Amino acid sequence: MxxxxxxxxxxxxxxxxxxxxxxxxxxxxxxxxxxxxxxxxxxxxxxxxxxxxxxxxxxxxxxxxxxxxxxxxxxxxxxxxxxxxxxxSAYSPLMKDVDIKYAYTSFNGSFLKETVYRRDASPEVDAAWEALGVDSQSPDRPGVIPLQDGPASGLEERHVQRSEKYGAGYFVNVEGMHHLHCLNLVRKSLYFNYAYYKDLGMHAFKNDDHILKLHTTHCLDTIRQVLMCNVDTGLLGQVWYDPQKPAAFPDFNTQHKCKNFDAVRQWAETLQAPPADQIPMDYLKPADPRYILPSTP
Missing domain, CATH: 1.20.5 (Single alpha-helices involved in coiled-coils or other helix-helix interfaces)
Structure with missing residues (x-):
């Protein structure tokens, strides 16, 4: 089983x-x-x-x-x-008041094409020169700077001053504007302009010819010294002209590095004292006998 x-x-x-x-x-x-x-x-x-x-x-x-x-x-x-x-540059208060700048400027050195500054005497030409400020700093319209700016600017006690009653200060002219004033006088004295300005009998031409000559030659020599002091080291090239008979000629149209002239001119104009016929009799500080020169320097 x-x-x-x-x-x-x-x-x-x-x-x-x-x-x-x-x-x-x-x-x-x-x-x-x-x-x-x-x-x-x-x-x-x-x-x-x-x-x-x-x-x-x-x-x-x-x-x-x-x-x-x-x-x-x-x-x-x-x-x-x-x-x-x-x-x-010699010091002046202009340097602290004006921002001096340099910029490239093209000179118009054309030999045959005249600018308004080269033309024969006329009201239009005079207006162009006056717009440059040639009369804004003439000896009879000086400017005034504060007393404290005098020593650094080469001014001393012997220089003419404004009365303390009217704020004191030294009477001054901006030299660059005086140089243009001088150049303008040389222009007016050129043989093709002389008769025109002598007939007007204004400014320097109010004087007799002897004084006018001294004034003009003073200006001429001032310009000479300025040009020598600030001798331009730029170069003039030459160009060809006359396709029929090519010849070389200096190219006076050159580039220069220039100061901002208009800013200087405006500063000089705002500095001006009133015209001589508008200032009070006691506007000037009385002369110190120790500093009175025997004749015009």
Whole structure:
């Protein structure tokens, strides 16, 4: 008789570690994928923002460099202009009141084409010269500077002063304006202008010919000394003219570095004392006998 077989027992076998790892690995990959997908726009945003910030930073540096360089150059030029003016000129209070600048200027040196300043005497020509300020600083219309500016400007007790009643100060003329005054007198004394101004009988031409001659030669020699003192070291080239028979001729149309003349002229004009016929009798400080010269210097 056969022995009956025992029923097979079900044995529980847990999943292996590899199965668990695979399950969690798949879940992790799915999670990472979802996170990666979600972070892509954010990463692009941060990258774009960083690029903009970098670009703004570089642009601000460039702008700062350009602006700083521009103003640095301006300040350097201004300082250099002042140093050059102070180094090459005698002191006057004009230097602290006027911002002296230098700029390239083209000279009109035409030989055949006349400017108004070269034409024969006429009211129009006189008006052009007067607009330059040639009469604004004539000896009978001096300016006045404060007493404290006198010594540094080369003025001493012996120089004529304004009465304390009217504010004191030294009577002065801006030399550059006097030089133009002198050049204008030389122009008026040229042979083709002399009769016109002698007939008018004004200013220097009120005097007899002997005094007029001394006045004119004084001006001539003053201009000579000014030109020698400020000798121009520029060069004149030459050009060809006359296509039929080419010949060389100096080119007087040159470039020069000049001061801002109009600013100096305006300063001189605002400095003026009233006309001689409008000032009170006691406007001048009485002369000190110790400083009275025997004759005109």
């Amino acid at each position: 056969e022995t009956p077989k025992s029923p097979r027992k079900e044995v529980y076998r847990p999943l292996t570690g590899h199965s668990d790892d695979r399950r969690f690995s798949v879940e992790d990959e799915l999670f990472d994928y979802q996170n990666h997908s979600d972070s892509q726009p954010q990463r692009r945003y941060h990258h774009h923002r960083n690029y903009i910030l970098w670009a703004l930073y570089m642009a601000s540096n460039v702008i700062s460099f350009v602006v700083g360089g521009y103003f640095g150059t301006k300040m350097h030029d201004s300082s250099l202009n002042r140093e050059c003016s102070v180094h090459t």
